[in-house]
Amino acid sequence: MFLGNAIATSEVAISDESKELFAIGSHVNLLNKNEEYHSAVKDLIENEITMQMKTYIQHGHTTCYQHCINVSYYSYVISKALHLDAISSARAGLLHDLFLYDWHTLQEKVPLFEMHGFTHPQKALNNAKLYFELNKKEEDIISKHMWPLTMKLPKYRESFIVIVVDKICCIAEFLREKKWFKLLFGLSYNQSDFMKK
Numbered sequence: 001m002f003l004g005n006a007i008a009t010s011e012v013a014i015s016d017e018s019k020e021l022f023a024i025g026s027h028v029n030l031l032n033k034n035e036e037y038h039s040a041v042k043d044l045i046e047n048e049i050t051m052q053m054k055t056y057i058q059h060g061h062t063t064c065y066q067h068c069i070n071v072s073y074y075s076y077v078i079s080k081a082l083h084l085d086a087i088s089s090a091r092a093g094l095l096h097d098l099f100l101y102d103w104h105t106l107q108e109k110v111p112l113f114e115m116h117g118f119t120h121p122q123k124a125l126n127n128a129k130l131y132f133e134l135n136k137k138e139e140d141i142i143s144k145h146m147w148p149l150t151m152k153l154p155k156y157r158e159s160f161i162v163i164v165v166d167k168i169c170c171i172a173e174f175l176r177e178k179k180w181f182k183l184l185f186g187l188s189y190n191q192s193d194f195m196k197k
């Protein structure tokens with residue numbers, strides 16, 4: 001029942017090309033081809049593999065796809081402001097949670113280090129490498145985005161940016177469900193990126 005609804009919603013979302021996509025709290029249309037961000041991720045942002053993340057909820061009512069857009073866009077903005085590799089931050093940010101399953105339904109009677117929080121970065125990296133070409137920095141960003149849970153120290157400054165942005169987006173995505181938070185920040189989202197209950 002739940003899965004059926006998810007797939008139906010996804011098909012609507014994919015076929016309904018509204019051509020508007022916003023990161024949380026931003027009014028920049030990320031599907032605008034004139035945006036620098038768009039040119040950095042144009043082969044990923046509407047790809048049928050990444051669009052599969054629309055069928056899975058990440059936090060609250062935010063889909064995995066929307067979460068990855070949030071992380072990707074703000075990692076790009078911060079990396080660019082710091083004169084770092086903004087393109088790798090944007091691309092790896094978009095793929096960092098490409099694990100492609102509903103982690104809420106997992107029966108996690110497994111050892112601690114085999115739980116989703118520890119294992120999904122490697123699963124996301126495996127999927128990303130299967131479908132897209134990644135550089136070493138992008139691989140590091142994806143595989144270590146849960147650091148310090150994933151114990152190996154990240155190698156690049158861009159990896160630390162994605163780690164921090166991921167945590168902040170996670171908190172914002174939970175808080176956006178609160179009326180006071182919406183009123184305060186006037187958050188905008190594309191409705192098609194939400195899964196109906």
Ligand SMILES: [Fe+2]
Pocket residue numbers: 096097120121145146
């Ligand atoms: Fe993650």
Ligand SMILES: [Fe+2]
Pocket residue numbers: 067071096097166
């Ligand atoms: Fe994430």
